[in-house]
Amino acid sequence: MKISEVSKKTGLPISTIRFYEKQDLIHAKYVSRDSNNYRNYSTDIIEHLLMIKTVHSVGFSLTEMREIQNSNENPISLDMKIDLLKKKIDEVEKQKENLKKTEAILRKMLKNKLNSKIHVK
Secondary structure, X not given: OOHHHHHHHHOOOHXXXXXXXXXXXXXXXXXXXXXXXXXXXXXXXXXXXXXXXXXXXXXXXXXXXXXXXXXXXXXXXXXXXXXXXXXXXXXXHHHHHHHHHHHHHHHHHHHHHHHOOOOOO
């Protein structure tokens, strides 16, 4: 299957698929070359790219996505996979706390602005 078909089936732009290839998120087992040197993708690439898309959408970095991918190809313990997910949850919790603090500061700034007298010369 050509890259345009893969793009349509996954909803990923062609440039993203190529980027993932350059980042070693797409292994050679998913890609072969035609006699004219065009890439020909296996049907298995669809499921693989949808997994990458999902993992990326919940905030995993490229490095973390490689770890997940490697864990799928080189079986690691369930405990290690759970650890990876727990770390991501911890990161999300910290981000939420930071956003709450930022929101509180912004609200305080807004309140102070509205409650203060503005002097114009």
